[in-house]
Amino acid sequence: FGALGLSQGVYKSVLRKGYRVPTPIQRKAIPPILAGQDVVAMARTGSGKTAAFLLPMFERLKGHSTTVGVRATVLSPTRELALQTHRFCVELSHFVSPPLRFCLLVGGDSMEDQFSLLAANPDALVATPGLLQHLLAPRMMLSLGRVEYVVFDEADRLFEMGFATQLHAILASMPEGRQTCLFSATMPAILADFSRAQLHEP
Numbered sequence: 001f002g003a004l005g006l007s008q009g010v011y012k013s014v015l016r017k018g019y020r021v022p023t024p025i026q027r028k029a030i031p032p033i034l035a036g037q038d039v040v041a042m043a044r045t046g047s048g049k050t051a052a053f054l055l056p057m058f059e060r061l062k063g064h065s066t067t068v069g070v071r072a073t074v075l076s077p078t079r080e081l082a083l084q085t086h087r088f089c090v091e092l093s094h095f096v097s098p099p100l101r102f103c104l105l106v107g108g109d110s111m112e113d114q115f116s117l118l119a120a121n122p123d124a125l126v127a128t129p130g131l132l133q134h135l136l137a138p139r140m141m142l143s144l145g146r147v148e149y150v151v152f153d154e155a156d157r158l159f160e161m162g163f164a165t166q167l168h169a170i171l172a173s174m175p176e177g178r179q180t181c182l183f184s185a186t187m188p189a190i191l192a193d194f195s196r197a198q199l200h201e202p
Contacts, residue, residue, distance in 0.1 A: 106128050
């Protein structure tokens, strides 16, 4: 990890988590993501994909911003995966300063709690697509107009579970110039088509 050019806060957090040597997907994906490119990455479950997209996200966000507006979004197919990713966000950014703020948006949690997290000006959202699209309704006051980094985690499952319409709507609410990363265990045709249409020279 020392050779990946991570900032001190992120690097210390990685060591604290007990990581020493990057997995193949981390070694291959982190440098182009850090360079600002759109990336499509395929690796089996359990190969370290989460850190491969979170570490560059922390580098991009640098620390908490007082300017209002979410700057990064991770979309997960299930509540369980979103909870796990949110936990990794907190653990892997432990030494980042000023501390980054994350907001978890999943069904089944109190909407009141989620609104108070949104009111605290989070830097990044971890969300399931159905709930996030619901919160983008005009009366809900959530804007993704400042998002500069978006990740589709377990992207094959996002499409298998029928979220295509929500995913297109969510992307349409983000700036054109955002960086988009797509992480998946398999690459079905619908995903390949989506990558060609929505990502910039991934």
